Amino acid sequence: MTIDTLITGARVRTFDPAQPWAETVGIDGDRIAYVGPASDAPTARRTIEADGRLLTPGIIDSHNHLLLGFDEDAVSLEGATTLAEVRSRIADFAARRPDLIWICAENAVYSIVEGRRPNAADLDGLTDRPVFVTTYDQHSVWLNGAALRILGIAAGVDIAWGRPERDERRGEPTGWVTDFYTSAMTTAGLAELQRDIPMYSPERRYRKLLSSMRMATASGITTAVEPQVPLAELGLFQRALAAGELSSRVITALFHPVGADGDFRQRLLHAVQDAEADADAAGLLRLGPLKLYADDVIEPHTALMLDDYANRPGVRGRPSYPGRELVEVISELDRLGFQTHTHATGDAGIRLALDAIEQAARRNGTKDRRHGVVHVECLHPDDLPRFRALGVTAAMQPRHCSPDLVAGTWMENVGEDRWDRAWRFRSLLDSGATVAFSSDWQVGEMDPLVGLYSAATRAGLDGGDAWTTQERVGIDRSLEAYTVHGARAWHAEGDRGRVRRGMLADLVLWSDDLYRHEDDPAGLLDQHAEVTMVGGRIAHSAGGLASPTAVRAEDPVAAGTGEKHVHAH
Structure with a gap:
């Protein structure tokens, strides 16, 4: 032969x-x-x-935002740690690009101004055009005064893609918008973004998808899970498939927004069924899991915590769904046959997601659904064994635990007494849980070698002091998390994850x-x-x-x- x-x-x-x-x-x-x-x-x-x-x-990258790739018509704020540097980059870009109606920037950090949130005044004097800045994690947006006026926020108009913060004394918008990514991918939120912000046009999103795909394949990623695809943008992936641009396999998790009703869930179900009926022979594109949110993120104090934030007495964040509504939503999705992929970062948010999955299995009598909880940044010890017991995947990102990322805002918000709950890779693996490693590109580097290094060291890329070293994971276990566990997470162990x-x-x-x-x-x-x-x-x-x-x-x-x-x- x-x-x-x-x-x-x-x-x-x-x-x-x-x-x-x-x-x-x-x-x-x-x-x-x-x-x-x-x-x-x-x-x-x-x-x-x-x-x-x-x-x-x-490599199976179980959480990779392919749609958030680099945008050549936006300014990158990578590595900009001072307001002066941010202002310089935006001003220089605006001067070089007089053709752009909006000046967009990406990857701002929360600590750019010490002791407070950035505000519109911090962007004064750079350009007379509107400025739209996303944070590195895509969960917040920073606007200048011109943007506040054009979008109507200054006049009190609500927006569908986020929650504008307002000054407590005067009630005026500060220029900071929270809950961005949970709102931006709703039908209404995406429609407003595409109408108002050029960075979200379908063509620019498609260009980003193609760039990210090439990057994934060049990094050794053979299956990438895009964790949050609105129904309105599913066509971008189908277009890439038809054009032969999917160089690696893609699993798309369709976005289930807060407030979605039974009719919307039927639309999701029909989209998955249609995709299964018309699947490509090479198996390059697959639909199926649904993306939900249990809470937001720790840095702006919006992740749900069991106890007060260390530096905000009386503040514990909030759930993404009112009360414990998430429990009912996941039970219904489980009944319909969906696998879920739920964002949860705070210890109470993680517990809420696990409670919902446990209730779904009990109520529906389902087994081996393999629901996932994403990020698992701050895990209470009582909830650690529940991942294995419930058959829940922990979809985690090794790079996120690096001190050069979490020193400052994350560490201070959580408080030293809870640092031992941070990114518990080793403890979860030792418990027998499925831990599927991933990049969370563009929040972190896509390269899985960066993930291997971060898991092995719990140190920054500069080799500085390590943090919570008891949770280090060696190369072999990390590779297993990127392959065997990644395949198991998506019911794909029958054809990938092993040689x-x-x-x-x-x-x-x-x-x-x-x-x-x-x-x-x-x-x-x-x-x-x-x-x-x-x-x-x-x-x-x-x-x-x-x-x-x-x-x-x-x-x-x-x-x-x-x-x-x-x-x-």
């Missing part, structure tokens, strides 16, 4: 208990046809000599044997995905071992031109 491709001379980490390691993998069509020693391998039309590099299952005969040939050949960096994980940051295979085809090649694929210059990771993400909360 002659097969299509043979990868030999590799250190193959299969994650197959029957054969944990191998040196050669054979591929025929879109499937793995052989795993074992080189001496027994079949002949192949093409051979790739790995020369000791590590070969693993393709085993008969599985999809979704594979990554890394630039080195990553295990060589176990004692000094900083070396992981110098590595890359050498070859990414999706369904047996070379979807990305850096050029050293196989025919290189085209890399477009605007892809910051793929082209090596992107700025490092350094968020200072």
Whole structure:
């Protein structure tokens, strides 16, 4: 028998208990046809000599906002930690782009002004045009005075895509808008954004999707889960599929907004059923899970906490749904057959999500739905064993625990007494829970090697002091969380997540044997995905071992031109 491709001379980490390691993998069509020693391998039309590099299952990024990629018509505030730097970048961009009606900026940090929220006055004097700035986590927006006037907020008009904060004494809008991402992807919120803010036009969103897709494939990601797709934007993915632009597989989680009714849920159900009936033969695009919110985020004190915020006595945040309505919503979605993917960051928000999932299973008699809770930033010890007991996936992001991200606002808001609840990767894995690692791009770097480093060190990318080191996770367990656990999270363990005969040939050949960096994980940051295979085809090649694929210059990771993400909360 002659097969299509043979990868030999590799250190193959299969994650197959029957054969944990191998040196050669054979591929025929879109499937793995052989795993074992080189001496027994079949002949192949093409051979790739790995020369000791590590070969693993393709990375499954279980929370990757593909629609939030870089926008060439917006200014990046990456690494800007002072108001002076923010003002300088926005002013320079405005001067260079007189063609733009709105000046949009991305990735602002919450601590840009010490001791308070940024406000409209902080943006005075930069341009006479409206300015629209999103925070790095997409949960807040910062507007200047011109934007407040144009949007009608200054005159008291409500907006569908967020909650404008107002000065307590005078009642005037401050320029800060909370609850952005939970509102922006509703039907009404997205319609207003697309009407008023050019950055949210379908064409610009499509460009971002394509850039993110190329970046994912170049990073070794063979399945990306886009965790929040409004029905109105589902067509962007279908367009990319038809155009042959989905270089890796995509699972889309459709957004279920607060206040959605039975009719809306039927629309979601019909969308999933239609997609299943018209599925693409290569399995590149799949619909199914639904995205919900239990709470917001810790930095602006809007995540739901069991006890007061350490620096805001009397404040515990709020649930996204009124009271315990989330319990009823998830029970209904579970009854309809949906898997849910629920954002929860505060310890009370996480408990609420777990309560809802537990009630759904009890009420409906369902088993193995594999509902997920996303982020799990501050986990009360009493709730840790519930993930395994309830069969709930913890979809978590290793980079989020880095001190260069959480020092300041996050740490101060939570308080030192609760730091031991932060991002409990090791404890959850030790409990037997499914922990699916992910990037949360564009909130954090998409590169899974950054995730491996962060999980192994709990330190910043500069190698500074580590934090909550008892929750460190080594390279092997992290790779397992990115592959085996990622497949299990999405009911995909039958065809991906392991290197085993008969599985999809979704594979990554890394630039080195990553295990060589176990004692000094900083070396992981110098590595890359050498070859990414999706369904047996070379979807990305850096050029050293196989025919290189085209890399477009605007892809910051793929082209090596992107700025490092350094968020200072």
